[in-house]
Amino acid sequence: MAEVEAPKLPSGVRKKLMFVNRKAPHGTIYALEALEVVLISAAFEQEVCLAFLDDGVFQLVKGQNTQAIGTKNFAPTYRALGDYEITRLYVERESLAERGLATADLMPIVHEDPDDADEEKPSIQVVGRAEMATLMAEQDVLLSF
Amino acid sequence: MAEVEAPKLPSGVRKKLMFVNRKAPHGTIYALEALEVVLISAAFEQEVCLAFLDDGVFQLVKGQNTQAIGTKNFAPTYRALGDYEITRLYVERESLAERGLATADLMPIVHEDPDDADEEKPSIQVVGRAEMATLMAEQDVLLSF
């Protein structure tokens, strides 16, 4: 989607970066722009993961079709994250439930696991609110969208 | 605050215009901009009133002082509305209550009543939610901020 620039950083710096997605897609541009940064971040060889909570969970709903509103449909890009070695998408269980959503309503997103003969593994992990809070507390940087 | 332009309209058109204020002041510019249109509207000789509901009721809280955030304090302008013959400010009772506010927390806003020897009358009328809905239903135009 966006051009990748060569990182100019002291070598060996490896931070835990979490992108925190809390907004519904399409009504505002934040979901799209978060995805742009996520893709760029892949070039920096950091430990990147994504969190989807509150209305952010709507970003992963399957079957999105923006043709009739005339905007760009970036939903398929989530399925390409595995190719960028971004393999951890944490989705908050309570956020899904409040919105009448089940895991089956989400896009299937997978990645190949190099530690397991490149077997396809699911990238989405549904976690409870307390576990989401714990995951956030384990990061070096939280980037909020 | 803003320049007044001469209206270029067929004479005798007199509409009921309500400005619907639902946003808190200072965090966004909408309250300020609504006030700008309200002042301009006075030159058009229409039947203008203002509604304050949801977070819009915070616009009328007394003692606002924006010096330390460096933005313009437009709160005193509400008190000048009477000079523009804008004399009806409807405030929703339920919105006040949910926010822990009482009428005593609001600025005193008055106007001179030409039908009563220019006696000072209060401009703020606290109304219930159902009455607010009725007032909205009596307007020709609702301008939302």
Next chain:
Amino acid sequence: MSTLHTVNKSPFERAALISALGHVRPGDALLMIEDAVVGARKRTAFAAVVEAAAKICALFVLAPDLAARGMAEKDLIEGIKTVDYGGFVDLAAKHRRVQSWL
């Protein structure tokens, strides 16, 4: 002398839809557009409030916005109708005034 109410924000994120539903009157219509269409989903935390409002006034969702969010008619609370942009215009023309709950 009815009103068309439009709401464009998710009820899970903003208070606008609930506030609008608290101000509708019999004969009014309420149209959910943009991110508000998720408020029309079945089985959400707000479904009961929306269902109750459907007994007072006519509820609509904008179909193009529905499709963008991956939703279909089967996901909607019973009684909510879909319209396209032309239907939005018709609703605005039919009712005496439009209140945009921004």
Next chain:
Amino acid sequence: MSTLHTVNKSPFERAALISALGHVRPGDALLMIEDAVVGARKRTAFAAVVEAAAKICALFVLAPDLAARGMAEKDLIEGIKTVDYGGFVDLAAKHRRVQSWL
């Protein structure tokens, strides 16, 4: 390894404050800035939730934003402390990371 949470929207209008309070952990701090300062008021519909959170983590409001909304310390839920912009910087420096609940 605690977190500073910042919230900038009124809880009466947006879900951010309530969501943030649902994710704080002991040792964290939460700072209300901009329109969020109204969430620190006594006797609101959300006061009980905020009071409960005050037992888990430290709650702060930005004094310049408080003054802009016509509020003073006497209006605040007990236990909520005020800071100025320098205090905001100190809080950000003290905690390991900042989560902005936009």
Next chain:
Amino acid sequence: MKFGIVVNEGPYTHQASDSALQFARAALAKGHEIVRVFFYNDGVNNGTRLTVPPQDDRNLQKSWSELAAKHGLDLVVCIAAAQRRGVLDAGEAKRHGKDADNIAPGFRISGLGQLVEAAILADRMVTFGD
């Protein structure tokens, strides 16, 4: 029927400008008249000709300019809101000593009275925003 449209947000960040444009097209397709589109608050940012959206995305400024040209629409950018945000026509740029202007074709800069006037002239006002 006569419609007036208010756009309170700029392009791309919020869907407001997209929705307003689709509404305007649908109203015109049904034979309605649009007395004015008033761009207020961040909405003034729809009216700069300097935008370069990605090739695979829509161009909102161009869409508004083209719709205005085709149907003789009156696209008014609020002068005070535009000044604050750096949307200027040649006259405004000169008056304020700026070395460039950026207003897009089909947009004109005018006062808030144009919004009130539209509210009076139109049968229906529809507002799109955040």
Next chain:
Amino acid sequence: MKFGIVVNEGPYTHQASDSALQFARAALAKGHEIVRVFFYNDGVNNGTRLTVPPQDDRNLQKSWSELAAKHGLDLVVCIAAAQRRGVLDAGEAKRHGKDADNIAPGFRISGLGQLVEAAILADRMVTFGD
């Protein structure tokens, strides 16, 4: 300590740019370093020199430019977000065949990698937005 700051909203409509500016000033006053201020989404609109705010109001673009000059701040405007919204420097204007540019002094246009880099270099990232 090293701070990175993200600004996601333009001037005036939201308080985000005001809050970010006050935070930056306070951090510098306490002797901290600001590795970068990254203007993203509508935040890019802080970086146009064509703004003419009212005489009795603050001038956010000028305040950022002055703070950058005084403290050698790196103010980066996201290139893709800026193109969409019509914030261009002379090179960008030329490249895209535009007849004017509007970037303000002290701001530079660069890619999203600058945001990721800031997140890695800074001890703390603070985001201001809607």
